[in-house]
Amino acid sequence: MKSNNNILSGYRVLDCSIAMAGPFAAQRLGDLGADVVKVEPTSGEWQRHMPAGGAQGNQINVSFLSLNRNKRSLAVDLKSDAGRAVVHRLSAEADVFIQNYRPGVAKRLGVDYETLVALNPRLIYVSMSGYGESGPYMLRPGQDLLLQAMSGAMLSAGRDGEPPMAAGQYLVDAVTAYSAFEGVLAALLHRERTGEGQKVEVNMLDAITTIQMQELSVFTVGGKPQTRSKEPHAHVYIRSPYGTFATSDGFVALAMPDLDTLARVLDEPRLSGLDAATAGWDQRDLLFGLVRGALPARTTAEWMAAFNANGIWAAPVYGYAELVADPQIAHNGTFVEYDHPTEGRVKTPGFPIRFSRTPSEVVRGAPLVGEHSREILTEAGYSVGEIESLVSAGAIAMRGTP
Numbered sequence: 001m002k003s004n005n006n007i008l009s010g011y012r013v014l015d016c017s018i019a020m021a022g023p024f025a026a027q028r029l030g031d032l033g034a035d036v037v038k039v040e041p042t043s044g045e046w047q048r049h050m051p052a053g054g055a056q057g058n059q060i061n062v063s064f065l066s067l068n069r070n071k072r073s074l075a076v077d078l079k080s081d082a083g084r085a086v087v088h089r090l091s092a093e094a095d096v097f098i099q100n101y102r103p104g105v106a107k108r109l110g111v112d113y114e115t116l117v118a119l120n121p122r123l124i125y126v127s128m129s130g131y132g133e134s135g136p137y138m139l140r141p142g143q144d145l146l147l148q149a150m151s152g153a154m155l156s157a158g159r160d161g162e163p164p165m166a167a168g169q170y171l172v173d174a175v176t177a178y179s180a181f182e183g184v185l186a187a188l189l190h191r192e193r194t195g196e197g198q199k200v201e202v203n204m205l206d207a208i209t210t211i212q213m214q215e216l217s218v219f220t221v222g223g224k225p226q227t228r229s230k231e232p233h234a235h236v237y238i239r240s241p242y243g244t245f246a247t248s249d250g251f252v253a254l255a256m257p258d259l260d261t262l263a264r265v266l267d268e269p270r271l272s273g274l275d276a277a278t279a280g281w282d283q284r285d286l287l288f289g290l291v292r293g294a295l296p297a298r299t300t301a302e303w304m305a306a307f308n309a310n311g312i313w314a315a316p317v318y319g320y321a322e323l324v325a326d327p328q329i330a331h332n333g334t335f336v337e338y339d340h341p342t343e344g345r346v347k348t349p350g351f352p353i354r355f356s357r358t359p360s361e362v363v364r365g366a367p368l369v370g371e372h373s374r375e376i377l378t379e380a381g382y383s384v385g386e387i388e389s390l391v392s393a394g395a396i397a398m399r400g401t402p
Contacts, residue, residue, distance in 0.1 A: 006033020024177035030070030042397035075370030075397035082395035100128035239280025251317035
């Protein structure tokens with residue numbers, strides 16, 4: 001059971017979301033101590049059946065495992081009257097309700113904002129979508145890569161004329177999750193002050209657009225066009241050299257160095273005497289090419305030692321193996337390890353926020369389908385007979401049942 005001193009201890013969250021953005025937001029609330037009940041179909045949430053990277057796991061695939069720790073599972077058929085009644089009963093006492101159904105689905109299932117707020121005016125109702133709950137794109141699929149493409153960000157990096165590259169993370173899903181997480185905390189603070197619940201809407205298009213506050217302001221206010229170079233510059237709005245370069249044994253990232261210092265370290269006199277503020281823009285491709293030509297002469301470690309000694313901003317380009325083994329990552333305790341009853345010893349990213357008095361913790365791994373159905377309904381006041389009737393009717397499922 002959770003400690004009583006976690007920041008969100010005592011708050012109940014009903015997580016009716018699927019895939020990544022919604023479950024990730026709910027998991028962050030669980031990490032802070034909220035009692036998160038994952039309300040999923042009796043056959044299991046979609047992500048249970050769609051593992052990223054083909055990482056199947058034993059009974060729980062890694063995708064689901066990574067996004068659903070610190071939750072309990074209630075497996076319920078929301079398409080049945082009895083199942084809806086269960087969720088309505090829980091919603092009447094809940095603090096937060098999260099869903100990311102396609103527009104219109106929540107209403108058809110009877111868990112839309114208007115229905116639930118009538119049962120519980122103090123409820124914080126979070127509705128997450130791809131493009132918003134209305135408008136011309138309302139029914140388009142809200143998928144991470146598609147939103148990355150529409151965000152404009154892909155054309156801020158790479159070579160002119162070449163196909164844009166997507167981010168190496170599920171970036172839009174993650175940003176949307178954190179936007180919803182932030183929205184819940186703000187709405188709970190408002191409720192503490194006023195007693196009022198409210199609806200919180202978050203959509204992926206707005207989330208990925210607004211996180212580009214600086215870049216888009218350079219375009220809309222500064223009037224600077226988004227122009228890619230012939231060389232694979234890492235960002236159109238930052239002066240050269242800025243990007244990743246091959247060394248003799250790997251890659252290194254270089255960010256906005258002083259050109260005279262760089263000329264000396266690279267032994268490349270053509271970089272010397274240039275005004276970074278002008279040449280960094282007007283001769284962007286030339287500078288990039290000179291750096292690219294010099295760096296294969298030495299290893300990444302050798303260049304990093306030279307760059308660090310001369311105050312040049314640089315970093316090795318890691319793969320996941322190097323990241324996990326990094327001494328700063330180990331020092332920070334960035335990853336957490338715990339034992340899961342079906343998946344064994346689990347090591348995953350931990351908690352990005354640290355609290356001196358109320359630290360986050362893993363108190364349970366991702367649940368099996370309906371693992372906590374009986375426990376949750378018993379807490380809600382259902383009798384043994386009522387629970388067995390719901391199971392018999394197929395309105396809810398217990399662990400191990402289809």
